[in-house]
Amino acid sequence: MLEEIPDLKSMSLEELNALCDELRNKIVDTVMKNGGHLSSNLGMVELTVALHYVFDFPKDKVIYDVGHQCYTHKLLSGRADKFDTLRKFGGISGFPKREESVYDCYNTGHAGTSVSAALGIAKARDIKGEDFNVIAVIGDGSFNNGLVYEAFNSVSEINSNILIIINDNHMSISPTVGSMHEYLEKLSAESEQRAKKKRHETIFERFGLSYDGVYDGNNLECMIAKLTEIKEKLHDRSIILHVLTKKGKGYLYCEENPQETHGITAGSGRATEYSEVLGRTLSAMAESDKRIVAVTAAMTPSLGLSDFFEKYPERSIDVGICESHAAVVCAGLAVEGMKPYYAVYSTFLQRAFDQVIVDICSQNVPVTLCIDRAGISGSDGETHQGEFDLSFLSFIPNLTIAVPKDGDEFRQMLLASAHFGAPLAIRYPKDCIHKFGGAPFVFGEWEKLRDGDDFAIIACGERMISLALDVSRRMAEEGIDCCVVNARFVKPMDTVMLDSLQHRHIVTLEDNALIGGFGSLIDSYYSESGKIIKNFAYPDEFIPHGSVRELISKYGISVEGVCSYIKNNADR
């Protein structure tokens, strides 16, 4: 049925239910091959079909919060024939993308933006005097995020009607934590009584929203009836519809393992991961060091901290998808002498940017940021790449930034961090492949991995150290000697080492944007020297989805690219 955009409105309930089965099979088949978000998408099939049955897209607008539940929406809006390219380089994205389809009205990727965006879109509609419906679909995990509260708080100020659907599956990536979650549960439990008698005002009505719930979001007939009824009411009010869905619905393994199947990685065989090193090392350290506290914002397992949380529950805090709050809690812990480790994906740390500056660094308190998925992270695309963290951290006073060259050095850095009395950021990618060996770790100093008089290659992080060593070997075969430096601290830089490099030619390699990145620090350091410096880093554009290897090569950061530059400039 999915070859073209199906005409849902002409279909019977039976046909629609058959369509749901077909969609579900297509999603499972594709995700098993390409990787992607499985259980969140499986839970949304019926609700999405009902939305497309009742509303008129693309005239009406729907915004999927975070966006990792939009596969059915994509399949129903003319992208079924390209669905086998999902998350592949050059293929369709796993998230809503305006540039991909007029059915995607707003790009998402980070949690909690859907209600604010819906209010903006609805306000534009009202200013222009147009007539269409605006719907935000938001999971209970995102619901903890402060942005949602800020949006609720301005519903009456902005005064443009929208429909908010809470897709409540009791999970974000980890099980949902927090009081708002408990409150949603309470509403679900009370639902039956509420139908019968006069009920308490809900928290949502205090914000000027009509609340309607709780309904079974996996029951297509029920969803169609409810959305049809609500659609009529949207002309004179904003409504919040609370539905329950089952994460992983229709695929038993997912239903039973929603956390493990939230994200599926394509292909089998996991490399060791930096997150495992973090979890193992921090657990060992916490045994004797009672000051150590681990803080996360809803990603505990993927950050490698499940065991820590189990072993030290009283020193483990998962605040839900509240990255800003987590940073301030860490600062509060630190001013009272604790040693907090805040583990967070690079891209989500952007949410705590102001708090890292004001609460952590301007107070100069010893919070350690463990920044996972730094650099290119791959198939999730623009909103999940970690290519900006060196740029947005390097100018913050008082912050030390470390970039380990391998898992062993990461472990050494963590051990050393226990005695480090100031803000520290350690950034690392997902996979931890190499063991470069080398001199024992000395805090604050770079490391020369190879001597060479012709070019100095200063590289940052495992992927780039590996590249630098490959390049230096290849160049040696051609008679060009390259020195290779492991810049394991982006800040402070090792100025003794920098001053000792007598090379006219410097090459920098980093897994970060060019502007404001490591290379630009080197450019500025040498700006009065007259040296010739070439920076290899990502250009000034958002990096799409694809494999890590494909994307890094796309930007010329490869053995061929670097060797070619060196050969062409060797005689300059």
Added chain:
Amino acid sequence: MLEEIPDLKSMSLEELNALCDELRNKIVDTVMKNGGHLSSNLGMVELTVALHYVFDFPKDKVIYDVGHQCYTHKLLSGRADKFDTLRKFGGISGFPKREESVYDCYNTGHAGTSVSAALGIAKARDIKGEDFNVIAVIGDGSFNNGLVYEAFNSVSEINSNILIIINDNHMSISPTVGSMHEYLEKLSAESEQRAKKKRHETIFERFGLSYDGVYDGNNLECMIAKLTEIKEKLHDRSIILHVLTKKGKGYLYCEENPQETHGITAGSGRATEYSEVLGRTLSAMAESDKRIVAVTAAMTPSLGLSDFFEKYPERSIDVGICESHAAVVCAGLAVEGMKPYYAVYSTFLQRAFDQVIVDICSQNVPVTLCIDRAGISGSDGETHQGEFDLSFLSFIPNLTIAVPKDGDEFRQMLLASAHFGAPLAIRYPKDCIHKFGGAPFVFGEWEKLRDGDDFAIIACGERMISLALDVSRRMAEEGIDCCVVNARFVKPMDTVMLDSLQHRHIVTLEDNALIGGFGSLIDSYYSESGKIIKNFAYPDEFIPHGSVRELISKYGISVEGVCSYIKNNADR
């Protein structure tokens, strides 16, 4: 009484009330001389005296949200003798500062952090097995901020008892907007009935907090009694105490003009301000261009937009202190064809960092950020300086960054922005003093203000253009010819101009941090050229309070500093 730390606990109510009068006089006298936050501090006198009477500081900890209400606290904790240095360069800060006193346990400056910080501190206390009270004092304006909701949401997860005092004066800087504010008002109105009969559960109880209110925060006797009672209960629960205070209390002019007297600038005679140019220009543009919408986060008057809001209420949105949300609303407006202008102070834009990247720039929608108080902003100190925005914006793809050289150029940029179809940031300081004249504005191009073959000075923004011209005149007297370039776009840079500069020596001037700032872009652009480049910008440290002039000179960005460099390097 204030010569040393007064022993409040031994004082009678009459003596305490007399102390309140003395404190109030001291605050009024000092702020009238030094500038500062007047009405917010006057409203807090009795509540702060009561806190110091009932609790045991510094063993107990109090965190003042935003921090612009801490003057009484400072006067009661040993800083009365230095109070006449308030906000002066080298004097005491207008905000809580740990480095200033053990009575200041947590630095604040940006809204909404107090509850998260209190939870962190209380959690540390419980992990260590210590016994003290932790109090967050937060205004109703901050209360709109999403951070507070995130903190509430984790009260039960973190499970460490704190006292939260809502200091409700119905104002942030502008009158408080938003539903939470209306809800607080409703609670106040219901207060009397609630005392008599069984009341509804408040929103706070849904988060696991005991709610107690509303009481008169300017009634010392009442506050002492209430806090004494609550102190006993903090051993087994977290409590939220809701008090009403009068902003500007005890000083009639302030009581009647709380908005105008929120911040007092020392000295009389205002220069023209960029904010006035913004308001006037945008109002004129909006007359014919119905797509224009102005968006603020609680600072409408200081951003120059009061008239716009009055003239175009249907195209004006003040979301309260919710900078992240404001950015997403703008993106939503823009995807539907509106032309939003988001006016915000540089330092507070840090709160919308992720949304500027993900919602505005990765979607490449035409939102214009009007970034006020950029560069050094003066007497509010570390948490209010705007010296980072070029660093945190310049690496964001799709974003154009403009820095006008004077008010006329700012106006031209605003006019040109109407036809600019992508994200745009315009950054400017408060005062607008010069009129440099010059060629008609051409979008995307720099401007050569003066020719000269010896050094090229590339300068960014009014303060630096003025400095560059002064330097070039002084150097000309000594026979050194300096070319002066107005880099009115930090991004994209004018590469045609850059390539045309044949000078061996380049000097960059900017009102921003060195790292990641404008100069570092020049360093990187010329990194393969062998040119000798000197960057004048702020060093890698937080900039304290003081006058703009004092602070800029402190960092050597002065006629003397730049001339000295040029003379010393002219023969190199």
